[in-house]
Amino acid sequence: MKESRKEIKVATIKSNYIFNTLRTVLNLVVPLIVFPYTSRVLGPEGLGSVEFANSIVSYFVLFTALGIPTYGIREIARTRDSLYERSKTFWELTWILGITVIAGYICYFLIVFLVPVFKARILLFLIVCPTIFLSDFSYEWFYVGIEDQKYITQRYVFIKILQIVLVFLCIKKVEHFYRYAAITIGLNGVSTLFNIVRIRRYVSFIHFKELNIVHHIKPSLVIFASIVAVNVYTHLDVTMVGLISGDRAVGLYTAANKVVRIVIQLVTSLGIVMIPRIENCFKKGDMNGYRKGLWLSLRFVFLLGVPSLVGIELLAPEIIRIFAGEQYMEAVVSIRLLSPIVLIVGLAHFMGLQILYTNRKENIYAVAVTIAALVNGIFNYFMIHAYSYNGAVVGTLVAETTGLVIMSIVGRKYLADSHALGFDIFKYIIASAVMAGVLLLVKPFTGNYSVGASLTMNVALGVVVYFICLVLFRDKCIREVFKKK
Structure with missing residues (x-):
């Protein structure tokens, strides 16, 4: 759609707030439907195993993202009125993510296969490992930056409905905590696919020679340092309680x-x-x-x-x-x-x-x-x-x-x-x-x-x-x- 590439129409605060509130309410309601069922079926041990694995992989998501989920919102918000500038920013940040994700997976597999406490749960850690790629290339920051709350909400509603259906169909006993982890990964994959396909409406291809990746490194690293600290004390509690x-x-x-x-x-x-x-x-x-x-x-x-x-x-x-x-x-x-x-x-x-x-x-x-x-x-x-x-x-x-x-x-x-x-x-x-x-x-x-x-x-x-x-x-x-x- 060429027209949508030329100009981004920003919705009103009222509209964006309503869509964001709808997602927030769904984020409250869906766990009230799903979590009571999974917590009873999987029990504290099964649920705890999945949450422990998720807490570990979240560190790799954090480090490979390099602060871009937050930094990207600001940069896209700044450049959203220009097709060339927002496309250039998008591709510069995408190249950075590509490099960090490759490095992240090398470290992840080394740790999972060499550290005994992780190796003992190798299957679960292999199931959740796609989270790194799917999270970093979801491009959520891009859609937030252009304030496309309507699309984000539509996609979110679809994914959450699918989550409810799959959980009740597939999770039947304690041993199904592997399925529970796999369902989460699969839904993240669907969400990321939607985002990648749609993003072509808003960006055009920019040749690598025109990109300036280096100038993003310093500001994103400063933001990354703060995000690391926030996520450490957000996830450190779960990790330390588990250990x-x-x-x-x-x-x-x-x-x-x-x-x-x-x-x-x-x-x-x-x-x-x-x-x-x-x-x-x-x-x-x-x-x-x-x-x-x-x-x-x-x-x-x-x-x-x-x-x-x-x-x-x-x-x-x-x-x-x-x-x-x-x-x-x-x-x-x-x-x-x-x-x-x-x-x-x-x-x-x-x-x-x-x-x-x-x-x-x-x-x-x-x-x-x-x-x-x-x-x-x-x-x-x-x-x-x-x-x-x-x-x-x-x-x-x-x-x-x-x-x-x-x-x-x-x-x-x-x-x-x-x-x-x-x-x-x-x-x-x-x-x-x-x-x-x-x-x-x-x-x-x-x-x-x-x-x-x-x-x-x-x-x-x-x-x-x-x-x-x-x-x-x-x-x-x-x-x-x-x-x-």
Whole structure:
């Protein structure tokens, strides 16, 4: 389609947010359908084995990507108005990925075949190994950079429906954890194929002689360093729990961690949509649009983060029963301890990627997350030995808070009139307190129903009460999301 190569029509924030929210909701609903089934059929040991293998391969995905999934969004957002420039950027980054993926596979197979703990699970590690190629060449960063949220959502819906069907058809007993891993890989392959085929609409071929690969190396390495640190303390907990406490502990920790991470996606959903828009405004010198975008994102983090934290604390037992099952009830304490990172990570995402990143302060961001990763590793080592998977929760909380504090010290100066946010935060706290009070009064009466019905009623009631309070408070964040072009 030649026309689509000439010009990219950027959708409104409202449209992009709706599509991104739909994906986020599906990312919440699908695990609620799939995870309870797989966790019961595979058990903590089977599920833990797959998660352990995934945590290892994720490190290789991280290193071979070289920061491009984040760096690429910024560069494509900058060059999206020019076919030649965006095509040139696309091919330059693709060549870098090709080189790193080849090197990554050499290292991966050496480690898998030579390290005893991995060699003992060789079949599982061979099944998950395509993840490296499929993740690095999915080109998700390109579609985010051009703000093609509609396509991303359409593809995502198809893949998730297929996932549900395949899991229920193919996973029948504990030994099927190999199938579970293979299904995930196969679906990633389908998704990547769709992306590669479609991308021809937006880029044209650029001869290698016209490319300048070298100038991407330094900025992508700075971003890569920060992403390494973030992913280390995102995945290090699972890896260390697996090595120190075993597969069952990984399964229990995963049950709590997955729920909280899904909620984090809701809290950061608008920020993800706003990153390319904010970057584009910054490049063009539209500081008014830039500041409005920042304030909208920050308010949204508090708008969803505060009630989400409260909701997890109140409904933790019901969430674990529905999401994982009775055999995972030991994870209730973990999910309650983890709940504050919903707000902490949301704020860190804002400070790091929307403030420091767009103001070319990648070095500060890298330092903050590197220190946080070191803190996480130290706390995990001592706390997991003492408290198993709950020790990893403490390490994660301390690390995330450390990173946020460092980023905020530098990033707050880029937020003019920050005192104006104080009243908005107060409104969200009051609305969440009212919601909590209503739920505490109603929850005993919903206990007579099934766990699923009880959780659904409590969540629905909490959402209604909270947003009624916001309407009464005349909250402007919701109005801005649906009015801003």
